[in-house]
Amino acid sequence: xxxxxxxxxxxxxxxxxxxxxxxxxxxxxxxxxxxxxxxxxxxxxxxxxxxxxxxxxxxxxxxxxxxxxxxxxxxxxxxxxxxxxxxxxxxxxxxxxxxxxxxxxxxxxxxxxxxxxxxxxxxxxxxxxxxxxxxxxxxxxxxxxxxxxxxxxxxxxxxxxxxxxxxxxxxxxxxxxxxxxxxxxxxxxxxxxxxxxxxxxxxxxxxxxxxxxxxxxxxxxxxxxxxxxxxxxx
Amino acid sequence: xxxxxxxxxxxxxxxxxxxxxxxxxxxxxxxxxxxxxxxxxxxxxxxxxxxxxxxxxxxxxxxxxxxxxxxxxxxxxxxxxxxxxxxxxxxxxxxxxxxxxxxxxxxxxxxxxxxxxxxxxxxxxxxxxxxxxxxxxxxxxxxxxxxxxxxxxxxxxxxxxxxxxxxxxxxxxxxxxxxxxxxxxxxxxxxxxxxxxxxxxxxxxxxxxxxxxxxxxxxxxxxxxxxxxxxxxxxxxxxxxxxxxxxxxxxxxxxxxxxxxxxxxxxxxxxxxxxxxxxxxxxxxxxxxxxxxx
Numbered sequence: 315x316x317x318x319x320x321x322x323x324x325x326x327x328x329x330x331x332x333x334x335x336x337x338x339x340x341x342x343x344x345x346x347x348x349x350x351x352x353x354x355x356x357x358x359x360x361x362x363x364x365x366x367x368x369x370x371x372x373x374x375x376x377x378x379x380x381x382x383x384x385x386x387x388x389x390x391x392x393x394x395x396x397x398x399x400x401x402x403x404x405x406x407x408x409x410x411x412x413x414x415x416x417x418x419x420x421x422x423x424x425x426x427x428x429x430x431x432x433x434x435x436x437x438x439x440x441x442x443x444x445x446x447x448x449x450x451x452x453x454x455x456x457x458x459x460x461x462x463x464x465x466x467x468x469x470x471x472x473x474x475x476x477x478x479x480x481x482x483x484x485x486x487x488x489x490x491x492x493x494x495x496x497x498x499x500x501x502x503x504x505x506x507x508x509x510x511x512x513x514x515x516x517x518x519x520x521x522x523x524x525x526x527x528x529x530x531x532x533x534x535x536x537x538x539x540x541x542x543x544x545x546x547x548x
Numbered sequence: 549x550x551x552x553x554x555x556x557x558x559x560x561x562x563x564x565x566x567x568x569x570x571x572x573x574x575x576x577x578x579x580x581x582x583x584x585x586x587x588x589x590x591x592x593x594x595x596x597x598x599x600x601x602x603x604x605x606x607x608x609x610x611x612x613x614x615x616x617x618x619x620x621x622x623x624x625x626x627x628x629x630x631x632x633x634x635x636x637x638x639x640x641x642x643x644x645x646x647x648x649x650x651x652x653x654x655x656x657x658x659x660x661x662x663x664x665x666x667x668x669x670x671x672x673x674x675x676x677x678x679x680x681x682x683x684x685x686x687x688x689x690x691x692x693x694x695x696x697x698x699x700x701x702x703x704x705x706x707x708x709x710x711x712x713x714x715x716x717x718x719x720x721x722x723x724x725x726x727x728x729x730x731x732x733x734x735x736x737x738x739x740x741x742x743x744x745x746x747x748x749x750x751x752x753x754x755x756x757x758x759x760x761x762x763x764x765x766x767x768x769x770x771x772x773x774x775x776x777x778x779x780x781x782x783x784x785x786x787x788x789x790x791x792x793x794x795x796x797x798x799x800x801x802x803x804x805x806x807x808x809x810x811x812x813x814x815x816x817x818x819x820x821x822x823x824x825x826x827x828x829x830x831x832x833x834x835x836x837x838x839x840x841x842x
Contacts, residue, residue: 392735418734
């Protein structure tokens with residue numbers, strides 16, 4: 315069996331006095347697309363933020379490609395080859411689309427060239443001079459994903475890319491994510507939209523109260539939707 | 549009422565206003581960069597301006613380095629002092645309310661000015677003009693050096709604005725102003741960038757001090773006297789607005805100069821009357837935009 319690219323063990327994280335993760339353990343293998351699913355406040359987004367070193371305090375082990383990340387700063391973690399797309403997209407209002415797109419520097423060889431990004435995300439091409447935050451929600455999401463692809467990172471952390479988008483746009487985003495997986499990217503995806511998650515993922519890690527309570531392959535999820543819906547409270 | 553006002557007097561005061569405005573613009577530019585990009589209300593800006601003038605004076609008196617050398621060396625020295633201040637005093641306060649960094653920089657003013665007063669006394673020290681002489685413009689005699697100050701500060705202001713608005717480095721700074729953690733997640737060393745931004749803003753204050761040394765007496769209190777006006781300029785322009793700081797700096801200098809023609813007693817008051825009106829009509833400043841603090 316392939317060695318995991320990301321191996322998280324007993325990860326705990328805090329926001330001030332409040333403990334958000336209580337010992338998360340799971341792994342992601344190269345080329346896999348794994349989703350973190352669970353209710354609101356379960357700790358899914360905090361897991362991604364902990365991997366990137368954005369939470370104020372974390373303990374445990376985050377091993378990425380043989381490198382321990384818990385002692386590293388956020389910019390050092392990014393330089394190991396991980397890219398993060400936050401839930402709220404974080405499009406910068408003071409920059410136009412072109413500036414937003416080219417803001418992340420190329421950190422490693424193998425990043426997607428800007429011309430190729432515009433081919434892959436054609437909606438952005440005709441809005442290059444627009445202010446970033448004037449784009450529609452779907453376009454902003456595409457911009458947020460597109461810009462992290464130029465860094466050369468091969469491991470993507472995507473936080474709820476389908477959130478708040480129209481079904482037709484969600485479908486388009488799903489197609490983009492499938493394409494990224496086909497291009498060899500390893501993806502850890504936080505998702506509440508179960509129908510979206512099952513269309514794109516290989517495996518699903520169920521998170522509840524800051525711990526992993528179950529792990530299912532996509533076929534197991536299809537076979538036992540009732541169990542998963544209980545976890546999600548839907 | 550104004551029949552005693554000649555065109556010569558008017559133009560002369562306009563030019564003096566422009567010269568004062570050059571100092572206001574350059575100092576408020578540094579202050580606006582520091583506040584706009586790293587959210588520190590840098591009360592020490594005046595003290596750092598004073599340090600620039602003293603470094604120029606010491607370079608001349610002890611090392612024989614003339615003004616033109618000091619123009620490059622002093623801002624670097626003062627910027628390095630600013631960098632050390634940021635790393636040791638301000639960095640630990642980054643995630644706290646802005647009030648903490650304001651108080652810390654205010655404490656730094658008291659310490660820096662106190663030490664300088666102990667060493668150099670309170671009386672001003674002269675610094676010879678590197679450009680003696682001047683030109684008769686018909687309506688006034690313009691010393692070459694003051695003309696140089698207007699041109700040089702304008703070039704520095706425009707270059708700084710272009711750096712922040714039109715370069716990749718400027719994009720990083722503007723983006724980090726909005727969401728530093730996201731910019732850091734792109735692999736950019738944001739904490740270092742913030743320290744260097746502070747050092748750059750402080751370096752601009754130091755540069756202002758070097759420019760001021762041949763015009764004003766070099767004294768420990770030279771910065772404090774100016775700071776209240778500089779803060780008014782930044783508030784009128786919009787806290788953190790780079791362009792606002794530059795344009796308002798020149799505007800306030802000119803208004804102050806013209807007020808001296810029409811009603812000299814009100815020349816200082818005029819600045820603060822404008823500030824109050826600006827705050828009532830546009831509380832975020834004349835040049836702030838709703839989407840951005842720039």
